[in-house]
Amino acid sequence: xxxxxxxxxxxxxxxxxxxxxxxxxxxxxxxxxxxxxxxxxxxxxxxxxxxxxxxxxxxxxxxxxxxxxxxxxxxxxxxxxxxxxxxxxxxxxxxxxxxxxxxxxxxxxxxxxxxxxxxxxxxxxxxxxxxxxxxxxxxxxxxxxxxxxxxxxxxxxxxxxxxxxxxxxxxxxxxxxxxxxxxxxxxxxxxxxxxxxxxxxxxxxxxxxxxxxxxxxxxxxxxxxxxxxxxxxxxxxxxxxxxxxxxxxxxxxxxxxxxxxxxxxxxxxxxxxxxxxxxxxxxxxxxxxxxxxxxxxxxxxxxxxxxxxxxxxxxxxxxxxxxxxxxxxxxxxxxxxxxxxxxxxxxxxxxxxxxxxxxxxxxxxxxxxxx
Amino acid sequence: xxxxxxxxxxxxxxxxxxxxxxxxxxxxxxxxxxxxxxxxxxxxxxxxxxxxxxxxxxxxxxxxxxxxxxxxxxxxxxxxxxxxxxxxxxxxxxxxxxxxxxxxxxxxxxxxxxxxxxxxxxxxxxxxxxxxxxxxxxxxxxxxxxxxxxxxxxxxxxxxxxxxxxxxxxxxxxxxxxxxxxxxxxxxxxxxxxxxxxxxxxxxxxxxxxxxxxxxxxxxxxxxxxxxxxxxxxxxxxxxxxxxxxxxxxxxxxxxxxxxxxxxxxxxxxxxxxxxxxxxxxxxxxxxxxx
Numbered sequence: 001x002x003x004x005x006x007x008x009x010x011x012x013x014x015x016x017x018x019x020x021x022x023x024x025x026x027x028x029x030x031x032x033x034x035x036x037x038x039x040x041x042x043x044x045x046x047x048x049x050x051x052x053x054x055x056x057x058x059x060x061x062x063x064x065x066x067x068x069x070x071x072x073x074x075x076x077x078x079x080x081x082x083x084x085x086x087x088x089x090x091x092x093x094x095x096x097x098x099x100x101x102x103x104x105x106x107x108x109x110x111x112x113x114x115x116x117x118x119x120x121x122x123x124x125x126x127x128x129x130x131x132x133x134x135x136x137x138x139x140x141x142x143x144x145x146x147x148x149x150x151x152x153x154x155x156x157x158x159x160x161x162x163x164x165x166x167x168x169x170x171x172x173x174x175x176x177x178x179x180x181x182x183x184x185x186x187x188x189x190x191x192x193x194x195x196x197x198x199x200x201x202x203x204x205x206x207x208x209x210x211x212x213x214x215x216x217x218x219x220x221x222x223x224x225x226x227x228x229x230x231x232x233x234x235x236x237x238x239x240x241x242x243x244x245x246x247x248x249x250x251x252x253x254x255x256x257x258x259x260x261x262x263x264x265x266x267x268x269x270x271x272x273x274x275x276x277x278x279x280x281x282x283x284x285x286x287x288x289x290x291x292x293x294x295x296x297x298x299x300x301x302x303x304x305x306x307x308x309x310x311x312x313x314x315x316x317x318x319x320x321x322x323x324x325x326x327x328x329x330x331x332x333x334x335x336x337x338x339x340x341x342x343x344x345x346x347x348x349x350x351x352x353x354x355x356x357x358x359x360x361x362x363x364x365x366x367x368x369x370x371x
Numbered sequence: 372x373x374x375x376x377x378x379x380x381x382x383x384x385x386x387x388x389x390x391x392x393x394x395x396x397x398x399x400x401x402x403x404x405x406x407x408x409x410x411x412x413x414x415x416x417x418x419x420x421x422x423x424x425x426x427x428x429x430x431x432x433x434x435x436x437x438x439x440x441x442x443x444x445x446x447x448x449x450x451x452x453x454x455x456x457x458x459x460x461x462x463x464x465x466x467x468x469x470x471x472x473x474x475x476x477x478x479x480x481x482x483x484x485x486x487x488x489x490x491x492x493x494x495x496x497x498x499x500x501x502x503x504x505x506x507x508x509x510x511x512x513x514x515x516x517x518x519x520x521x522x523x524x525x526x527x528x529x530x531x532x533x534x535x536x537x538x539x540x541x542x543x544x545x546x547x548x549x550x551x552x553x554x555x556x557x558x559x560x561x562x563x564x565x566x567x568x569x570x571x572x573x574x575x576x577x578x579x580x581x582x583x584x585x586x587x588x589x590x591x592x593x594x595x596x597x598x599x600x601x602x603x604x605x606x607x608x609x610x611x612x613x614x615x616x617x618x619x620x621x622x623x624x625x626x627x628x629x630x631x632x633x634x635x636x637x638x639x640x641x642x643x644x645x646x647x648x649x650x651x652x653x654x655x656x657x658x659x660x661x662x
Contacts, residue, residue, distance in 0.1 A: 075566055095569040108567040112585050121581075122571035173572065 021084075022177060022209045023049040023072060028081030028091075030067055041067040043233035045081070049177075049211060050226075054203050056212045058220040059230035060256070065213045068230075069179050072211065073102050086176055096125070101170035102179045105186070107162045109154040115165050116141070116150040122173035140168040143202065160191045167199075171206060178203075180212045184219065196223050217257045221245060229253045246301070249287035251369045254299040261300045261343040262369065267293045274298055274366065277339035280316035283365030290370050297369040302346035306361035307333065315359020319343070321352050335360065424644065431637035438632050448638040458639055461623035468534070468609075468619060469602040472541035473549075476602075477595040479542070480549035481587075488557040489565075489583075504547050514544060515611040522612060532614065540612045541602045548601045549594035552654075556590025589657045596654040600647050 030042040041064045049055045057065035070076045072083060074095035083091040090098050101122065109118050117124075120137040128136075141147045144164040154162060163183060170178055180199070184192045200223050203210045214220055220227050221241040228238045229252070236250045248254035254262065265274040267284060271292030274284040286292070310318045319335040322342070333345040333352055345360065352358060403409065430438045434445030452458050487499055506514065518540050526532060564586070568578040606621045613622065620643060627636050 073570055075570075095566070096572045096574055100570075102567070102570045104563055104567060106561070106563055108561065108563040110564060110568070110582060121568070121573075125568070125572040125574075125577055125581075169571070 020050050021048045022051045022053075022086055023047075023211070024082075024084040025068070025072075026082045026084070028068070028071065028083065029079045030064075030071060030076060031079055040233050042071070042078075045233070045235055047228055047235055047238065049209060052207050052209055053225040054200065054210045054212065054223055056214060056220045056224040056227045057230055058214060058217060058227050058256075060215055063230040064233040065215075065230050066181055069102075069181055069211065069213050072098075072177070073100055073179050074098050099173075099176045100179060101173060101175040101177075102181065103166050103170045103183045105182045107166040107183075109162055109165055109169070111153070111155055113154070114150070115146065115152050115154060115157070118154060118165055119168045119172050121169060126173060136172050140172045143171070143205070144168045144198075159187055160195070163187065163195060164198075167202065171202070171208065174206075175208065177209045177211060180210060182213055182215070184214075185216075192219075199223060221257070229256065231256075247285060247367050248299060249367075249370060251297060251299075251371050254367075254369055259302050259344055259346075261302060261305070262297050263300070263341065263343070264295060265298050266295050267291075267368070271368075274368065276316055276362075277337070277341075278317045280362075282316060282362060285365050285367045287368065287370050290368060297371070298366045299369050300343075300362055300366055302332070302344040304363050305343065305345045307335075307345055307347065307350060307352055308359040308361050310357045310359040312359050312361075314361040316362045317343075317360040319358060319360065321354050321356050321358055324350065324352060324354060427637050428641050428644070431634055431641045433634055436634065438634055438637060448634040449642075452635050452638045452642075455635065457618075457623060458620070458635075461618050461620045464534070464617060465603055465619040465621070468538050468541050469599050471538040472545045472602040473595050473599040475538075475542040476545035476598045477549045477553075477591060480546050480553055480594055480598075481591055483546070483550055484553040484557050484587075484590075485583075488554060489562075503550055506544050506547050511544075511607045515608040518543075518608060519611045534614075534617050537609065537613050537617050540608055541605065544605070544608060545598035545602050549598040552593040552597060553587065553590040556587050556593075560586055593654045593657045596650045596657075600650045600654075603643070604647060 025045055025047050028042050028045045029040070032039045032041055043064075045064070045068060057068060059065050067076065071078055071091070072085075074090070074093060074097075078091050081091070082089055085098065085100065090100075110121065113121070116137050119140050120133040123133045123136055137150075138147070141150055144167055146161065146164050146168065149157065149161065154165065157165065163186075166183070183199075184195050187195060196219060199210070199212075212220075212223065221244075224241055226238060226240055227244050228235045229244060229250075230236065231252050237244060237248065237253045239247070244253065245257060248257065248260070251262065254260045263276065265276050267273070268275050268281060271284060271286050271290070273281050274296065275281050284296075284298070290296075306314070308315050317337055317339075319337040321333060322336050323334040325332040325334075330346055330348045331350045333347060333350055335343050335345060335358060337343060343360065430441070431448055432444050432446070433441055434443040434447060435441070483503055487496065487503070522536050522540070526536070560583075564582055565578050568582040569575070573581065603619075604621060605619075606625055609617075609619050609622050610625065613619065618626070620639065624636055624639060624643075627633070
């Protein structure tokens with residue numbers, strides 16, 4: 001699994017100019033344990049994280065996203081491969097020599113220090129003058145709106161407040177990169193939504209590169225400039241939230257993010273079109289390096305499918321409505337295809353009836369998946 | 372510091388979970404206490420534990436030479452004990468030995484605790500724990516005899532002598548007692564805190580000084596207390612290893628007993644008991660703080 005499929009936005013040149021790259025990981029391999037219990041946490045990972053971007057590592061638990069974060073922070077050392085930070089090799093430096101700070105999942109605030117001393121800790125360790133530490137701490141307290149709690153002990157704070165202190169503490173030394181290890185997972189839904197917006201604001205105001213780890217696809221889509229979807233120690237696809245959502249290159253990426261219909265088809269015209277089971281032929285979007293003929297899987301989002309009459313000109317597929325589920329913002333229409341299989345169609349309004357024969361309209365071009 | 376700002380209320384709703392388990396645990400304890408005969412059994416056990424001590428303490432205040440027949444309240448035996456040169460000398464030796472043993476045993480125990488908890492799991496870790504705690508299992512008389520033989524050998528070869536040998540022996544058997552609470556404290560401590568400090572540019576020494584040491588301090592103090600008490604109370608090893616003039620308080624009491632029990636011994640024992648109880652209480656108070 002050494003190859004990687006990456007869809008880049010058309011305007012960007014293949015290799016982003018070196019001065020735009022903040023973190024460059026090259027061929028990183030990391031294993032834990034020995035013998036039969038050996039686990040490959042990262043399997044030859046190569047990725048570029050750009051300056052001043054909100055970059056998210058997204059994947060299910062055990063996919064290696066936290067390991068990659070810990071390698072960048074220096075809590076683990078790679079078995080093989082390089083990690084460059086702003087052009088400097090840092091892969092084997094101890095954590096305290098890396099201009100990178102972490103917001104931990106458990107926050108890891110020092111319980112024997114006040115909020116203010118927690119925030120100033122990084123600068124204190126760097127041996128900065130007292131006056132500078134004081135100014136920076138006050139600035140950070142203001143940034144996360146915690147001025148009134150400066151002298152509290154950390155165990156007197158709520159979860160959301162601890163979160164803000166952890167952020168302020170990690171931002172105070174002005175690191176080149178801020179690493180966030182599922183920092184919102186301990187918060188309730190409402191607070192989590194607030195903090196998502198807050199994090200995005202902080203990233204914009206500080207101009208620091210954020211690397212965010214999460215297993216929550218909605219969180220990733222909401223906050224990120226770019227997302228890397230990971231599975232089993234590999235990065236499957238890197239792209240903007242729109243690219244990842246609309247043009248998933250891999251079956252796993254398509255499945256992991258949102259609802260999606262996966263249909264079988266056959267490539268035609270040297271990969272320019274795909275033949276659907278019903279006989280209709282539509283345009284094909286091929287991922288880089290995919291085969292240009294043969295049987296393939298294609299992916300269509302439920303909201304990109306339309307319902308028409310079975311004999312209409314734009315009915316690429318036909319089937320029978322089996323169920324209609326109302327969910328507030330719209331309807332999920334389940335359709336059993338005439339050729340076998342089932343698809344989901346999402347419409348704001350629908351006059352379809354259960355048991356009725358319908359035609360399905362699909363986009364002009366559909367995404368072809370690689371397994 | 373304790374007042375709550377009104378803005379805090381919506382945020383504190385965040386964690387209902389941690390509040391859930393305690394009621395169940397409380398109910399289970401109540402159930403146990405409702406078992407028939409629980410109170411009787413508990414009081415009987417406590418009586419067996421403390422009745423002899425209570426008798427000792429009571430008769431230390433008796434204005435009479437007898438330790439079984441009460442006449443009148445008096446502090447004369449405390450005065451007698453205080454004016455007894457033998458007791459004063461033994462107390463001074465005891466405190467010296469216990470203090471030195473406490474300082475060194477706690478230092479070594481702290482280092483051992485750090486070396487066995489602040490590292491990646493290594494082969495033979497369990498064996499290491501066993502070896503460090505072994506002195507608790509070896510019969511004390513065996514330790515005493517072997518230490519005596521070993522010291523005689525060293526004394527013959529080097530010609531050295533003195534109270535240092537007794538202090539060394541005490542240091543050694545105090546180490547496992549100091550080690551236990553320190554290790555327990557370190558195992559409770561979240562390793563992420565030290566990682567966070569390192570992440571925030573703390574060198575290994577800075578991390579130790581600003582995070583690890585302050586957080587493990589309660590464990591160190593508890594370990595030191597325990598080491599001090601254990602050294603203060605020891606008889607067997609001191610009896611064998613201690614040279615002439617190196618009589619500690621428990622050994623002095625032991626020697627006096629052979630000439631018959633006097634209320635003076637009761638008084639000294641009561642003082643020793645009070646001191647031990649005080650230190651052990653501090654040990655438990657510190658242990659329960661900041662959990």
